[in-house]
Amino acid sequence: MTKSERFLRACRKEPVDCTPVWLMRQAGRYMEEYRLVREKHSFLEMCRTPELAVEVTLQPIRRFDLDAAIIFSDILLPLEKMGVSLSFSDTGGPALGNPVRSKQDVLNLKAIDPETDLAYVLKAIEMTRQGLGGTVPLIGFCGAPFTLASYLIEGGGSKYYKLAKGMMHTEESAFHLLMEKLTDMACLYVNAQIRHGAQAVQMFDSWVGILSTTDYRTYVLPHMKRLFSSIDKSVPAIHFGVGTYHLLPLMEEAGGDVIGVDWRVPIDEAWALLGRRPAVQGNLDPTVLFTSRESIEGQVKDILARVIGSPGHIFNLGHGILPGTPVENVDFLISSVHDQSKLAS
């Protein structure tokens, strides 16, 4: 088996030579190479310029023994093309200039044509595939409808999601229409990424863990089912969330060939809650990368011991890698996953 096959085989729950590993936000601020590019260009400029997006996508692949690349981009980019103004600050996170607060605002959102509206992402995917030359597969991604809806309604990040939940509970038809429009967008967008070379796609439902199971079932599940049933079946789809222990059986019902789980529960317990149908991705606490080699290795061994012998585990962090993470610990983590999983199998 070549290294290039590890990740995709694990997504399909096929046996592998050792556990594949990639890290959410692996192209990011913790790398000096990234910071050098970022010093000269804004975050949005990096996303919108294929040459820059390709460069930072490839940086962690050149630096580390990772088993997959993920295209450098942002889940909020398609929202601009739906008619929302978007800006990023270094401190305050993303801000949307004209949030969606009424049914009319939802009606005003435009459908996108990824081939023209997000041509720069599709171009970056094509160029990255060329740059990778088959060494490791390339993952495309999209924000899941609920997480995007939260950003659109709140106008940025949020602590309590008061407005998003408010629309959900008092303007049900407007909320469902918003979810439908975002689902339409996501279907078109990820399928375009697949056509242009993405070999797997991850749906980031990063904020869905704040919902109750009841709200998820009513307001999110039907849309996620439609989304996963519309994604091109030729590549694996990864379904990711944080703080979702209570939602895991519903997320499994929603779909995805792989389900991402954070660090809160041991990965074998999470897998059991998923009925062991999908593959699983996770679940190291990103803060562990700030500790010692002993601590990292201990956690790697624990995670691997829980799933070894059951094909279908992709090693990852439970959430994105944090700024300031020491690169030598990233290197050590990746070797440790490969070495320990070879030893154990």
Add this chain to the structure above:
Amino acid sequence: MTKSERFLRACRKEPVDCTPVWLMRQAGRYMEEYRLVREKHSFLEMCRTPELAVEVTLQPIRRFDLDAAIIFSDILLPLEKMGVSLSFSDTGGPALGNPVRSKQDVLNLKAIDPETDLAYVLKAIEMTRQGLGGTVPLIGFCGAPFTLASYLIEGGGSKYYKLAKGMMHTEESAFHLLMEKLTDMACLYVNAQIRHGAQAVQMFDSWVGILSTTDYRTYVLPHMKRLFSSIDKSVPAIHFGVGTYHLLPLMEEAGGDVIGVDWRVPIDEAWALLGRRPAVQGNLDPTVLFTSRESIEGQVKDILARVIGSPGHIFNLGHGILPGTPVENVDFLISSVHDQSKLAS
């Protein structure tokens, strides 16, 4: 049965005439009466001046048909007396001037004598009991060791708890010592509150939901067990956390006559995970109070329907009431809980 008995009977899982209700942070910024006091005094001044603390503790009792009062105070106050400087800003939340980062910092933390160090809280409890005149019981409270340890190590609120988890994973003995010292403090402090008139005590482990079950079992559970076994058994102890679905069986093992659960899972499912041993408190999403009467009543009916006929439910929000919550909705919520639970029983 008089109104004064409802809350304490429910804590002991005894039958009640209707479901008792109180709201975390019920003395707070959403009330005009509170804002008037706050305009003239700093938050810390309000905590440290018994007359002011009593006044704002009683405000929601005068304004609403609540079934319990909770002393106005803050979980961080005892930390000052352990040797940490403490300040509150209106925007940035609490800040601790000299965070705990090493074993020596932990060793430097002083033991407290609540009778002198927190005499103003104990005095406020006595005066509030007088002011209440037996109408409703008074709840005292304390931060749970892990939540306080997080504040001490991070130096304030945190998004990722990188430093707190870092000490946990790399300086195990320093972390355990810190938890021991905080447990000692909490035991002394809540028992003093009980001696001075608190008729129930709530342990706020507000941030514990960010921990994995493995870390909870190793670094938190032993200390929480000791804490609950040391609390004066003559009054009920409430054990509260947020985002704790994965931790509920361990929290039950740790102790508490009542366990607080947030809005993420239906209260009957949470109760089942607790083996139905303790009483349960919760679990309305605080954001629902920003919606409509129809929506509030629908959620109240759903929560009550799940537990009606099983004594031992105290109605509350899943987390503190949010600033800006309309007072008329608070009024409506409380009547709705009382009326609907009378109808249903």
